[in-house]
Amino acid sequence: RMRRDSKSPLVSAGRWLLLAVALWLSACSTGVRLGYNYAETLVAYSLDGYVGLTDEQQQLVRERASALVAWHRSTQLRDYAQLIDTTRRKLDGPVTAADVMAFNQAVNDRLAALGERAAPDLAQLALTLTPDQIARLQRKLANDNSKARRELVQFAGKESLNERVRKYADRADFWFGSLSREQLELVRASLAQRPDNAGWWIDERERRQRELLAVLQKIQAERPSEATAAQWLKSYFAQLQSPPDSERRRGMEQFRTGNAELIAQLVNSATPEQKAALKSRLESFAGDF
DSSP states (O other), rough: OOOTTSTTTTTHGGGSSSSTOOOOOOOOHHHHHHHHHHHHHHHHHHHHHHOOOHHHHHHHHHHHHHHHHHHHHTTTTTHHHHHHHHHHHHTTSSOOOOHHHHHHHHHHHHHHHHHHHHHHHHHHHHTTOOHHHHHHHHHHHHHHHHHHHHHHHHHHHTTTTHHHHHHHHHHHHHHSSSSOOOHHHHHHHHHTSSSOOOHHHHHHHHHHHHHHHHHHHHHHHOOOOOHHHHHHHHHHHHHHHSSSSSHHHHHHHHHHHHHHHHHHHHHHHOOOHHHHHHHHHHHHHHHHH
16 A cells, blocks of 8 residues: 555654655655655755754755665666556456565565665764754654544544445545445455554554664764664664564554455456556556656
8 A cells, every 4th residue: 555644653753764655655646756856855854843953964964865865766766667567467367465465565675675775874864863852853753642642542432434444445546446335345344354453553653663762862872883873773674564572563464464355355356447547546656656
């Protein structure tokens, strides 16, 4: 699912960590192009809002982001387009949950490669952060989380299965056009078997934020070499995809598997018109890349 969710776990806290994640999460091609072409400015703006960059740090961020985007533009975008084209061609036959999971893994692998490349640049910046800047980041994240928790409590027990189905259908409509009654029943049956994951997702987001803050605080306190700081950040990125805690991995896999099964059902039940709409969306993304 490449549609952007403003409440997803890393959009608020770590979009700046993976500069091109918006390529995979944006809801429209205009957003992809605009965000990508102004990545240096957007990254600096986002970071400044969370930590309050000095003039020197602003310059560092713009220089390193510019170099990273230049590498990404020259080495990664054609591969992204090929991945989308390969996926689009597979839509002519039956699609399995394993196919969807494989696509998700391919996306995650590419984000991991981006994190690997960005880690030295992020380490260079992290080594310049002051305790006050890290404390400001911690406060900003805490405020974001407090708001999310209040909203969760406010709507706990009020959001019916019908509302969850409606929200999922709204997202699916972006790719397929309007879902049929039979497809809505597929969505309903799938969501009815799964608890609302909003609480779990907030817990996971907060854990990721605490881990990020711990890495930044360790870098600030121990003042390691850039190579060591970069390795710590690479380890943090690696744990985003596969947390060391078995319970966290299990929860993540259950979420991914349930979603993949439903997506495969929707693709296989799509009408010729819906498949044409889906292929058109994917073709548009491939063209942007």
